[in-house]
Amino acid sequence: MSVFAGCMDARNMISIKEIDCPSCEKANGIEVFEKDSLTVGESSCTQCGYFIPDGVHLIKFIAEDEY
Ligand SMILES: [Zn+2]
Numbered sequence: 001m002s003v004f005a006g007c008m009d010a011r012n013m014i015s016i017k018e019i020d021c022p023s024c025e026k027a028n029g030i031e032v033f034e035k036d037s038l039t040v041g042e043s044s045c046t047q048c049g050y051f052i053p054d055g056v057h058l059i060k061f062i063a064e065d066e067y
Pocket residue numbers: 021022023024025026029045046047048049050
């Protein structure tokens with residue numbers, strides 16, 4: 001069994017997400033890279049420049065009304 005030898009472990013994968021800006025509420029205004037539920041690198045809103053730093057929980061920046 002070498003099913004897991006392909007480095008496809010989801011926990012190690014970086015996913016790209018577009019989220020609504022929590023500041024100006026621009027839809028999909030911020031493109032963020034996420035790994036293990038933490039942001040990778042720095043991202044900012046294309047409209048207002050709202051800044052999301054590296055290594056924070058993305059969940060904190062997603063509007064609560066999306067749950
Ligand atoms: Zn914004």
